[in-house]
Amino acid sequence: MNRLHPISAVGSVVTNVVRLGSIGFFAGMMLTGPLDVLPLEAVFVLAPAGALVGAAYAVARYYRFTYALAGGTLSVDSGVFDRQEREIPLGRIQNVDIERGPVQRLFGLAVVKFETAGGSATEAILNAVDVDEARALQSAVAQYRREDDETAGDESEPAHDMAREPTGPEQRRLYELSTSDLLTLALVSFRPAAPAVVLFGVPFAQEYALRLLSATVETLGGPSTVSLSGLPTYSTGEALLTVGVAAALFALAAWLLSAAFTITEYYGFHLDYVGDDLRYERGLIQQYSGSIPLEKVQTVTVRENLLMRQVGYAALAVETAGYAPGSGSQDASNTAIPLDDRETVLAVAEALTDADVPAMERLPDRSRRRYAVRYSLLPVAATGLLLSVDTLVQTVPYWYAPLALLPVAALAGHLSWKHRGFALLDHLFATRSGVLVRSTRLVPYYRVQTVIDTRTVFQRRLSLASVTADTASTASLLGGDATAHDLDDQRARTVHETLRERLMADLRAGERGDRRQGLTALLDEADAPDGGVDAGQPEPTESSAREP
Amino acid sequence: MERLNSRVQLLWIGRAVVVAAVLAGVAVAIDRFAIPVDPPLIAAVVVVAAVLGTVHAVLRFRRWRFEIQDDALFLVRGVVTQVDTSVPYVRLQHTDTQRGPVERLVGLSSVVVYTAGTRGADIRIPGLRPERATELREQLRELAAESEATDAV
Numbered sequence: 001m002n003r004l005h006p007i008s009a010v011g012s013v014v015t016n017v018v019r020l021g022s023i024g025f026f027a028g029m030m031l032t033g034p035l036d037v038l039p040l041e042a043v044f045v046l047a048p049a050g051a052l053v054g055a056a057y058a059v060a061r062y063y064r065f066t067y068a069l070a071g072g073t074l075s076v077d078s079g080v081f082d083r084q085e086r087e088i089p090l091g092r093i094q095n096v097d098i099e100r101g102p103v104q105r106l107f108g109l110a111v112v113k114f115e116t117a118g119g120s121a122t123e124a125i126l127n128a129v130d131v132d133e134a135r136a137l138q139s140a141v142a143q144y145r146r147e148d149d150e151t152a153g154d155e156s157e158p159a160h161d162m163a164r165e166p167t168g169p170e171q172r173r174l175y176e177l178s179t180s181d182l183l184t185l186a187l188v189s190f191r192p193a194a195p196a197v198v199l200f201g202v203p204f205a206q207e208y209a210l211r212l213l214s215a216t217v218e219t220l221g222g223p224s225t226v227s228l229s230g231l232p233t234y235s236t237g238e239a240l241l242t243v244g245v246a247a248a249l250f251a252l253a254a255w256l257l258s259a260a261f262t263i264t265e266y267y268g269f270h271l272d273y274v275g276d277d278l279r280y281e282r283g284l285i286q287q288y289s290g291s292i293p294l295e296k297v298q299t300v301t302v303r304e305n306l307l308m309r310q311v312g313y314a315a316l317a318v319e320t321a322g323y324a325p326g327s328g329s330q331d332a333s334n335t336a337i338p339l340d341d342r343e344t345v346l347a348v349a350e351a352l353t354d355a356d357v358p359a360m361e362r363l364p365d366r367s368r369r370r371y372a373v374r375y376s377l378l379p380v381a382a383t384g385l386l387l388s389v390d391t392l393v394q395t396v397p398y399w400y401a402p403l404a405l406l407p408v409a410a411l412a413g414h415l416s417w418k419h420r421g422f423a424l425l426d427h428l429f430a431t432r433s434g435v436l437v438r439s440t441r442l443v444p445y446y447r448v449q450t451v452i453d454t455r456t457v458f459q460r461r462l463s464l465a466s467v468t469a470d471t472a473s474t475a476s477l478l479g480g481d482a483t484a485h486d487l488d489d490q491r492a493r494t495v496h497e498t499l500r501e502r503l504m505a506d507l508r509a510g511e512r513g514d515r516r517q518g519l520t521a522l523l524d525e526a527d528a529p530d531g532g533v534d535a536g537q538p539e540p541t542e543s544s545a546r547e548p
Numbered sequence: 549m550e551r552l553n554s555r556v557q558l559l560w561i562g563r564a565v566v567v568a569a570v571l572a573g574v575a576v577a578i579d580r581f582a583i584p585v586d587p588p589l590i591a592a593v594v595v596v597a598a599v600l601g602t603v604h605a606v607l608r609f610r611r612w613r614f615e616i617q618d619d620a621l622f623l624v625r626g627v628v629t630q631v632d633t634s635v636p637y638v639r640l641q642h643t644d645t646q647r648g649p650v651e652r653l654v655g656l657s658s659v660v661v662y663t664a665g666t667r668g669a670d671i672r673i674p675g676l677r678p679e680r681a682t683e684l685r686e687q688l689r690e691l692a693a694e695s696e697a698t699d700a701v
Contacts, residue, residue, distance in 0.1 A: 062652030
């Protein structure tokens, strides 16, 4: 039985004292002041009493929280009033994540999170333990899995202890995010949080924002002071300039903030191959480290946004069934390679899935027509709306203006079509879609849970269908399912059948793909003492098959 | 391919009628508390909703079928968007029979199969006679056990 680190108890005592002490204080103020039920002195009793209760509860919680890693299970006993005893078989643990905030780093502590496939939240959180203990726990889980693999079929239960073995498994550097790549990543990635923060932040720094705006507008020949009340007095040109500059400054601020977020999140990112686990570390202020067992990998996704495609870069995500849907930094937790050139990313993806990422099968031409028509509906509808306003309510000049967007709609349709595709390989189903962010999803057949065909009314008219290979992977909202969209109806039926057959065949054959060998070969090929995969030159013959 | 019990149409039509009635209630509320609405308009909306719901229920019943195949449960359903689903027996986590109060009223039962997938995690076969539902559940359980899932998540 182990306890959490005593310093963490001190920390939670302090937080609880502050929290309950202030609750006591405010309750006292309310009861003595406006409500006038108690004499004024009660405040000096209630506040310390609250603090005392908070401290006592924190101490009790600390002493009632024990964990142990033995006999192939992680057991966590917790709770002061409601006691909870939880046992997690080590073989079922998907991810072990270590997080260290600034305070924890100051005291050499770390928060350890254990994820399994079931449940709606993280299954066990140790907040917090010594950082060496955290690493030892992470290794022990990996160690157990390895031994369990070796003794598979053997009835004798291997003894497991805290496994602080002196000779750990070989650790090899698979990937390291260089400073220049980090900066590139910061510039090409977009975070929706950034504009939101800028939007909420501007009112707090109103003075500075206005001064900056005024200065910029003035240098460009606009009015010398910008204010909302002055807006009606501007000429059209001045107003346009002001609005344009404001928008540009907003975009710039959002972009810089987004870059800052990306840098703090991915600073010092590196990925190691330890035993049968992938292990990453990243973070500037809050440090994260996570382990992804190779045997738990459900799907592998290659992601390229519009900007990354222009410069030939891509990112790689490895999904397990561990994270609960919608859990916070899920995207970052799944990331195996935040950014690297396409060739390297594909090489790692191929090693992880033991398959060559193929040229994709294109969709039929009528799918392209379908997309073009679908996107055209928007300008057509807008025109219709304006026309009806024009005839029924009041005259609208240029009511046909939205029709000018029709070529854009056609182009969007073409691009959607061009970036969509799928492929059936020996042991792998691959799908690709997305224009702004293109995702190539690789699903080993033996990971398929259900196969779902859908045909909407509009698809049926063109005899098209979509096929989804559902897996247990907790794909993010952005990522979505491995769906091959708008195939020919007949082809969709074949794909459905094939997925089913291959699933059974690969399960029966015990096909798991030799990812271990693939990765080792890749690392050997890199053939540099500390260079990682980056040093490996892609073979020219491989690239020809992969171009979109 | 096995079809559902035809009584399930009653259930679905009933549901459509309830939706239409709720619509009528909303329309009456708007008429009473906000802006006046023509009674004929209300009647038209309710009738159209009820008719559409009924047609949908009938078409849904005609389309719905399922089959216990060699290695997977195969389902065909959907009116506007047609959906074909294969649920391999190896992937069955557990199977339920469920009977809601309204289902009990028409003497029907549902079987729900669960997988570990994220999209098609639970799949419901409605409109079964209770005996058939129990039988199906047992059958699926045996098939799942026979296929012995070697691939824990």
